[in-house]
Amino acid sequence: MQDQTPKWSLAIHGGAGSMRPDTMPEADRAPYLAGLEAALAAGTAVLAAGGSALDAVSAAVMVLEDDPHFNAGRGAVFTYHGTNELDAAIMDGATRKAGAVAGIGHTKNPVKLARAVMEHSPHVMLSGAGAEEFGREQGIEQVDPDWFATPERWRQLQELKARKLGWFDVDLKYGTVGAVARDAAGHLAAATSTGGLTGKRWGRIGDSPLIGAGTYADDRSCAVSATGAGEAFIRAGVAQEIGARIRLAGEDLQAAADAVLADARALGADSGGGDGGVIVVGADGRTAFAMTTPGMYRARADSDGLREVAIFGA
Numbered sequence: 001m002q003d004q005t006p007k008w009s010l011a012i013h014g015g016a017g018s019m020r021p022d023t024m025p026e027a028d029r030a031p032y033l034a035g036l037e038a039a040l041a042a043g044t045a046v047l048a049a050g051g052s053a054l055d056a057v058s059a060a061v062m063v064l065e066d067d068p069h070f071n072a073g074r075g076a077v078f079t080y081h082g083t084n085e086l087d088a089a090i091m092d093g094a095t096r097k098a099g100a101v102a103g104i105g106h107t108k109n110p111v112k113l114a115r116a117v118m119e120h121s122p123h124v125m126l127s128g129a130g131a132e133e134f135g136r137e138q139g140i141e142q143v144d145p146d147w148f149a150t151p152e153r154w155r156q157l158q159e160l161k162a163r164k165l166g167w168f169d170v171d172l173k174y175g176t177v178g179a180v181a182r183d184a185a186g187h188l189a190a191a192t193s194t195g196g197l198t199g200k201r202w203g204r205i206g207d208s209p210l211i212g213a214g215t216y217a218d219d220r221s222c223a224v225s226a227t228g229a230g231e232a233f234i235r236a237g238v239a240q241e242i243g244a245r246i247r248l249a250g251e252d253l254q255a256a257a258d259a260v261l262a263d264a265r266a267l268g269a270d271s272g273g274g275d276g277g278v279i280v281v282g283a284d285g286r287t288a289f290a291m292t293t294p295g296m297y298r299a300r301a302d303s304d305g306l307r308e309v310a311i312f313g314a
């Protein structure tokens, strides 16, 4: 924990899950660590140059969307049907303006489309074909759906089907990406992007694009991006609840995040799982990681020289 307010700070995640040092050899860790480093570099470059928290979270998330190791953009997991359906959201803590998209399959960087919804439409959330049409009108890069598909994600779907795994088996699930930041002007932002859960029913929408569940930012409290069992996270209103506890009850960042994740975990017990993690940045620029899974791909940095890249829990 830091004593002073850093000028800017950034935290990112690449999904929570069952990663443990004894089951994940070092060679397997390298591409994830490299992806996190690249995303951290993209986001901190924006902040160090005096850029906005919104631009920083967009830049960091786009790097992870393009990296096939993470479950967002390229490398998204498959629905049971064998399709990739992507969700994303972004929120500006200064204005509490937000943009989100759900169930899209042609936009290369879903977080870019979410931002366009926020900045160039009167709406907060667009889904499916309507969202894609808006993206084309906005001149946002479109790709063939094959762009998102990777052999490893296909293998995971086949394994899920063969082993008849439960929906929330953390061995195969999670990998959502997200970022939260505070810029030098003191403004916060959050962004999250995901392919959802392997084997999800087509049309299913998780917590990531839902403002207040998987993504939230409010300069008065904090910015949050979540990863985990989306259904439980929606029911617990994870991101908004963390902010409310900080703003209204004066709770510490870490205590608020831990309490809300415990709530989601308990709620999910009736429906196959409620585990996951969050990254949080407070109005004072301090950051926190919290998780109820063994691991979470994560990293953070700030203007005071804090720098951390990690996979496993404490």
Ligand code: ASP
Binding pocket: 015, 016, 071, 173, 174, 175, 176, 194, 195, 196, 197, 205, 206, 207, 208, 214, 226, 227, 228, 229, 230, 231
């Ligand atoms: N929370 C995401 C969802 O339920 C999954 C994840 O975090 O990987 O769609």
